[in-house]
Amino acid sequence: MNVGLLGSGHIARALSAGWSRQVIAASRRPRLLFFDIALEAAAEAAGGCGGTVVASATELVSASDIVVLAVRPPDVRDALASVRDTLGRRPLASLAAGVVLADLLAALPAGARVGRLMPNVAAAVGAGVFLLADGSLGASLRTVRSLFAEIGEVVEIDESSFDAATAISGCGPGFVALFMEALESAGVAAGLEPAAARALCAGAFAGTAELVRSGRAPAAVREAICSPGGMTAAGIRSLERAGVGDAIAAAVAAAVRRAGELA
Ligand SMILES: NC(=O)c1ccc[n+]([C@@H]2O[C@H](COP(=O)([O-])OP(=O)(O)OC[C@H]3O[C@@H](n4cnc5c(N)ncnc54)[C@H](OP(=O)(O)O)[C@@H]3O)[C@@H](O)[C@H]2O)c1
Structure with a gap:
């Protein structure tokens, strides 16, 4: 063809x-x-x-x-x-x-x-x-x-x-890449070699995506690794205090708004 x-x-x-x-x-x-x-x-x-x-x-x-x-x-x-x-x-x-x-x-x-x-x-x-x-x-x-x-x-x-679906699947890789960049940099700042930080970061994203594809809800994945008083719980509390959920909602809304202005 x-x-x-x-x-x-x-x-x-x-x-x-x-x-x-x-x-x-x-x-x-x-x-x-x-x-x-x-x-x-x-x-x-x-x-x-x-x-x-x-x-x-x-x-x-x-x-x-x-x-x-x-x-x-x-x-x-x-x-x-x-x-x-x-x-x-x-x-x-x-x-x-x-x-x-x-x-x-x-x-x-x-x-x-x-x-x-x-x-x-x-x-x-x-x-x-x-x-x-x-x-x-x-x-x-x-x-x-x-x-x-x-x-x-x-x-x-x-x-x-x-437009809504585009904001998730078309723009989504950009949003995820921004999160990955930040996670990778934070890993380096915490003492990892850059290559190791990148590989671990890619593994964390790919593994989480596979769990969700296999049928688990993202919230269930999060709760499963969030033991009370543990490391993940401390990190997530910090992300919530920084308003990460609201920032992602605002990013999707901005992308949808922009779609209407492009043509
Ligand atoms: N990039 C992405 O990841 C992505 C994802 C989803 C959808 N899209 C969509 O895909 C489209 C292209 O995006 P892109 O990022 O690939 O843009 P791009 O890199 O700017 O490529 C567009 C190309 O089309 C050429 N062009 C302009 N008018 C033309 C014409 N009349 N006939 C033939 N060629 C012409 C441009 O030449 P000049 O630069 O000389 O004008 C440029 O080389 C956009 O509508 C975008 O919404 C892109």
């Missing part, structure tokens, strides 16, 4: 890294095509994954089975204008934060097949989470779902909850 990436920046590179992993059977690995108004960005993205640079948006679309729209939200209008006459019935998956299905559909001819997706950067290692709201994909929905399922978990949601 030929996948055309319209826009070759950060997220296009993360997806391409995921799709070009050798653990995906060669027969299922997509052929990746890149176009970007910054030609060097397309060349860099293609170089990183053995993909192909094409010379125009129309050439990209003509050669693709699926088009992935990976430009920044203010550039969506121009990017769609550049493909509207060529797209036909090829499915288009838009990654643009805050750009709603109604606006995508309005910018394309009647009959266009469009879905809205929100990836996260863990797609680069095959561990992404993709929110998917279907606009008009019809029979192409299954193809789009299978393509992204090669590099993570696809979660279909109604568009009404897209």
Whole structure:
């Protein structure tokens, strides 16, 4: 299958890294095509994954089975204008934060097949989470779902909850990374070697995530390791006094608010 990436920046590179992993059977690995108004960005993205640079948006679309729209939200209008006459019935998956299905559909001819997706950067290692709201994909929905399922978990949601879900799964890795940075630095300040602090920190996050994935509630994990008068309880009291819960709630609210301002 030929996948055309319209826009070759950060997220296009993360997806391409995921799709070009050798653990995906060669027969299922997509052929990746890149176009970007910054030609060097397309060349860099293609170089990183053995993909192909094409010379125009129309050439990209003509050669693709699926088009992935990976430009920044203010550039969506121009990017769609550049493909509207060529797209036909090829499915288009838009990654643009805050750009709603109604606006995508309005910018394309009647009959266009469009879905809205929100990836996260863990797609680069095959561990992404993709929110998917279907606009008009019809029979192409299954193809789009299978393509992204090669590099993570696809979660279909109604568009009404897209911004809230994006704040958790799209922005979440950034919030978690901030917490990890702080935990790692605190480990170093407490006397650990930097490499050891990083490895222990990654292990703590990965292990906790696995426990939650296996069915335990986060509160149950916390309570299980919080023996009265113990070390964890002392640390958690300190986090609560500092208002960590309120700070996280404010971060999610700020991200949701921002989604409405992006397009
Ligand atoms: N980065 C993430 O982790 C992430 C996660 C989820 C969703 N997204 C979404 O993915 C989209 C891309 O984000 P990004 O971080 O990858 O942005 P980025 O790194 O800035 O890459 C976007 C690329 O698109 C190019 N471009 C602009 N207009 C174009 C056009 N009409 N045709 C072709 N290429 C065009 C830009 O060139 P110039 O720089 O020269 O303008 C730039 O090279 C955004 O809408 C964002 O909401 C990103």
